[in-house]
Amino acid sequence: MIFNKTTEYALTILGFMATRNENVYSAEYLHQQLNIPRRYLRRLLTDLASHGFLKSSSGRNGGFIFAQALKEINLAMVINKLEGSDAVNNCILGFSCCVVDKPCIMHESWMEARSKMVETLTNTTLADLKEKYQMDLRKILN
Amino acid sequence: MIFNKTTEYALTILGFMATRNENVYSAEYLHQQLNIPRRYLRRLLTDLASHGFLKSSSGRNGGFIFAQALKEINLAMVINKLEGSDAVNNCILGFSCCVVDKPCIMHESWMEARSKMVETLTNTTLADLKEKYQMDLRKILN
C-alpha cells in the first residue's frame, strides 16, 4: 500500500507541474497529460488549492499555478496533508498505546526504517525535482 | 497510510506469538490479547496459515503455531504476502511505466527512501523481535 492513490495522484500532478514551464495548468490539460480520471482530478486540484499548494483562477484561461515557491514544498508535506495528519508518523502496528516510553515490539525496527524514509521525503522539495529533471534533459541532449 | 490495517494486524499477531511461549494460540485467545475483531482475526489467521507462516490444527485444543522457524520470517515477507505482490517495491507514483531505464521524476528520491525501509524490514526477523523482547524483559527485572 504505502500511499493512497489520491496521494500518488497529488505527487504526480505537483511533480509534473514543477518540472514544466507553463504559465497556468488547466484540469483538462493535466488530465490529458497524466491520465488521471477527469472529474476526480478536478476535485483533487481544488483540494490542493485549499491545502495551500496551488492557487486557482476561474473562468476562461483559468487554471492552477503554485501558491508557494517550489523550494518551500517538500514531498512529506504533501503526503501529510493528503493522508491526513501524520500517516507517516504512526506506529507500524497502529497501536495507539505505542509511545516512546512504552514502545511495541516492532517499534525500534520500524522507527529506524521509517525515519530514514521521512528524512528523504522531507529533504526532497519540488525545486529539487525540477533541477533533477532539467539535468536529465541536458544529459539526453548532449 | 503506509500499510493496510490487515497488514498491521498480521504483524501484531505474528509479533505477539513470536514473543510468548505458548504451545499453541487459539483465535479466541489472540482476540482477547490483541483486541482484533474476532471473526476478522480468524479469517486472517487462516490466511496466514495458507501463506505458510502458520500451521493450524482443528478441533478441541487446536489453534495456530508457526510453520517456519522464527528466524526464517522477516517483516518484509509478511508485508509482501499480505499487501499482494510487491506493494513495497512499487513506484511512489504508481506509474507502471516507471522502470529503471525510464524512471519517473520522483524515482530517485523515492527509491532511496524506500530501499532503506525495505532493508530494515528485510533484516528484521521474528527471531530478532523475540530476542529484543526478552532483553527488554530482563532489563525490567533487574
Place this chain on the structure above:
DNA sequence: CTTAAATACTATAAAAAGGTAGTAATATAT
C-alpha cells in the same frame, strides 16, 4: 452582452477494504 472555457459545489455511484454471521467440519476429552 453573449458565448465559451474554465473552476466550484454537492450529490451519488462503484469498488475496495474492513468486519460480521451462519453453518459445516474436525478433533479431543470424557
Place this chain on the structure above:
DNA sequence: ATATATTACTACCTTTTTATAGTATTTAAG
C-alpha cells in the same frame, strides 16, 4: 458415542476510498 472447543468456508453487511454526474459560478474573448 456425545459434547465441546476449535478451525474452515461462504455469504453478506458496513465503511472508506475512488470515481462520476449535474449544475452553478467565474471570467475573458469577441
